[in-house]
Structure formats: C-alpha cells, structure tokens
Amino acid sequence: MRLLECVGLTKRWGALAAVDAVDLNVDAGEVVALIGPNGAGKSTVFNLIAGALRKTAGSVTFLGEVVDELSDFDLARRGLSRTYQITSLFPKLTVLENVRLAVQARESTRLNPVPSKTLRATTKIEAEEWIERVSLTEQSWRLAGVLSHGDQRLLEIACALALKPKLLLLDEPTQGMSVEETRSTVRLLKTLLNDSKVAVLLVEHDLEVVFGVADRIVVLEQGRKIADGPPESVRADPAVQRAYLGVAHA
CATH class of the missing domain: 3.40.50.300 (P-loop containing nucleotide triphosphate hydrolases)
Known part of the structure; x- marks a missing residue:
C-alpha cells in the first residue's frame, strides 16, 4: 500500500x-x-x-x-508524525509526562483540561510501556531537560511512536x-x-x-x-x- x-x-x-x-x-x-x-x-x-x-x-x-x-x-x-534535528520536548516535564502527553494526544478528550481518572490511568500505563521500549524506565521520573543528549533523542522517538503514526x-x-x-x-x-x-x-x-x-x-x-x-x-x-x-x- x-x-x-x-x-x-x-x-x-x-x-x-x-x-x-x-x-x-x-x-x-x-x-x-x-x-x-x-x-x-x-x-x-x-x-x-x-x-x-x-x-x-x-x-x-x-x-x-x-x-x-x-x-x-x-x-x-x-x-504522520515526525522528530526534529533539534530535539523538541517539554524540558520541564518528566520523561513520563512527555510520553503521556503524546499518548493522550490521540484521544478524543485530549483537550479536556482535567482528564478523567480512567484516562490518566490508561495513558500512564501505555506511556510506561513506550518508555520501557526505549530503555528509559530508570529515567522516567527525571525532567526531560536534564537527560543526556542521546536519551533526549530516544525520548523524542518514544513520543513520536506513542502517537501511533x-x-x-x-x-x-x-x-x-x-x-x-x-x-x-x-x-x-x-x-x-x-x-x-x-x-x-x-x-x-x-x-x-x-x-x-x-x-x-x-x-x-x-x-x-x-x-x-x-x-x-x-x-x-x-x-x-x-x-x-x-x-x-x-
């Protein structure tokens, strides 16, 4: 196709x-x-x-x-999802929060300022799965802005794939x-x-x-x-x- x-x-x-x-x-x-x-x-x-x-x-x-x-x-x-030459992340959010936002962006309720408890739980689970797949589980609590350059690139790939393009x-x-x-x-x-x-x-x-x-x-x-x-x-x-x-x- x-x-x-x-x-x-x-x-x-x-x-x-x-x-x-x-x-x-x-x-x-x-x-x-x-x-x-x-x-x-x-x-x-x-x-x-x-x-x-x-x-x-x-x-x-x-x-x-x-x-x-x-x-x-x-x-x-x-x-259609993309990454950038210059890493594009939310540096003051954690690794987990960055990937959760990508997962939530696929949902019809993505613009709700107060996501439901169910949505928060399901997006967290999926985000943790993507973080594990790029070997960043031990970094999930750290702010994206303090990661090494290589780990920031991996996080950006995880966010892009979490959109399921x-x-x-x-x-x-x-x-x-x-x-x-x-x-x-x-x-x-x-x-x-x-x-x-x-x-x-x-x-x-x-x-x-x-x-x-x-x-x-x-x-x-x-x-x-x-x-x-x-x-x-x-x-x-x-x-x-x-x-x-x-x-x-x-």
Missing part, C-alpha cells in the same frame, strides 16, 4: 532551487532513507512533506489524499551521539520499527545508520534526486560516489 507519494516536489527561494522536481514515495511497512551531501535539500523535503513549508510546485499525497494545504497539526491527526519522519535521530550511542540506537530502532510495523522516512548523515536500517535509499544532490533503490545498488552507483567522494570508483 502506498502511504506517501511526492510528485515533482519543488521549493524555490528566488533563483535558488533548494528542492528541484523530486519524486519520492514510501509504502506501508517500508523504511526509506533520504541522504545526500550537506545542502542537498533533505531537510527542506522533510519540511515540505510535514507541512512546515509551502511548496513552489508539485504535490504531496498521503493515504490517497492530496495534503498540500494541510498544516503539520492536521497531518499529525491523519497519522502510519508514517514516521525521523530527522537525524543519531545527531550528536557518540559512536557507541549511535550503534545502540541503531539496534533499538531496528527492534522498534520491526515491532511497530510503522513506515519510516529517515534523514540521516551517518551512513552506518542508513545501511543498518533502510530498505531503500533515495539520494539527493543540489536539490535533485540522483538515485533511488536498495542499499547495495545505491552504494555502487557512480553518481552517488561522485556526490560523496568527488570521483566514481571503478
């Missing part, structure tokens, strides 16, 4: 084409990585899909509906992590994604992460798509080698 389809996606600022007629799709259960050198347009594509930027041309279809004019809030209600946009999930933290996060991501069956569009600079989790890789260079395929074929693509290394290896 096709979840996301972008056709001719374009974003211009004056004469600069940050994203230039990019076609991109993600199917149910698929993990697609969007990679490219710095300035290739990856984050701009994410922001166009997520409703944070208005496109210049092209279309974005999610679950068979053209969603070009929808806000990021409306997209989230339809099942159909498609998750992961923006640089291992940015700023140590080598060991990155490897641990890759192992955790593979388990979480296999268990949740959520489709993922991933932007990531670390190619070890990309080749560790992606089913398919899309490569951008200067705003244009230059490759799209399974990891091994993309790794061997001369155009991709030129983009990253400046030369094509024989």
Whole structure:
C-alpha cells in the first residue's frame, strides 16, 4: 500500500532551487532513507512533506489524499508524525509526562483540561510501556531537560511512536551521539520499527545508520534526486560516489 507519494516536489527561494522536481514515495511497512551531501535539500523535503513549508510546485499525497494545504497539526491527526534535528520536548516535564502527553494526544478528550481518572490511568500505563521500549524506565521520573543528549533523542522517538503514526519522519535521530550511542540506537530502532510495523522516512548523515536500517535509499544532490533503490545498488552507483567522494570508483 502506498502511504506517501511526492510528485515533482519543488521549493524555490528566488533563483535558488533548494528542492528541484523530486519524486519520492514510501509504502506501508517500508523504511526509506533520504541522504545526500550537506545542502542537498533533505531537510527542506522533510519540511515540505510535514507541512512546515509551502511548496513552489508539485504535490504531496498521503493515504490517497492530496495534503498540500494541510498544516503539520492536521497531518499529525491523519497519522504522520515526525522528530526534529533539534530535539523538541517539554524540558520541564518528566520523561513520563512527555510520553503521556503524546499518548493522550490521540484521544478524543485530549483537550479536556482535567482528564478523567480512567484516562490518566490508561495513558500512564501505555506511556510506561513506550518508555520501557526505549530503555528509559530508570529515567522516567527525571525532567526531560536534564537527560543526556542521546536519551533526549530516544525520548523524542518514544513520543513520536506513542502517537501511533502510519508514517514516521525521523530527522537525524543519531545527531550528536557518540559512536557507541549511535550503534545502540541503531539496534533499538531496528527492534522498534520491526515491532511497530510503522513506515519510516529517515534523514540521516551517518551512513552506518542508513545501511543498518533502510530498505531503500533515495539520494539527493543540489536539490535533485540522483538515485533511488536498495542499499547495495545505491552504494555502487557512480553518481552517488561522485556526490560523496568527488570521483566514481571503478
């Protein structure tokens, strides 16, 4: 099943084409990585899909509906969740409270200023389950703002998955992590994604992460798509080698 389809996606600022007629799709259960050198347009594509930027041309279809004019809030209600390069949490709330808010956001009574006792109990139980899945149980009482950078990234992933999205946009999930933290996060991501069956569009600079989790890789260079395929074929693509290394290896 096709979840996301972008056709001719374009974003211009004056004469600069940050994203230039990019076609991109993600199917149910698929993990697609969007990679490219710095300035290739990856984050701009994410922001166009997520409703944070208005496109210049092209279309974005999610679950068979053209969603070009929808806000990021409306997209989230339809099942598209995301994380950010700069961690976006409530720093003065605990780990548990952050995830509970994500769980409660799915409920029809989410705007009630005084949630019922039943809702408080059920959201707490589910939040604790998500916290355990990202190995933060011992940190659940701590304020999000005092967690290590790596643990904040894990908490943000837990919050995004707690929304139970159909498609998750992961923006640089291992940015700023140590080598060991990155490897641990890759192992955790593979388990979480296999268990949740959520489709993922991933932007990531670390190619070890990309080749560790992606089913398919899309490569951008200067705003244009230059490759799209399974990891091994993309790794061997001369155009991709030129983009990253400046030369094509024989």
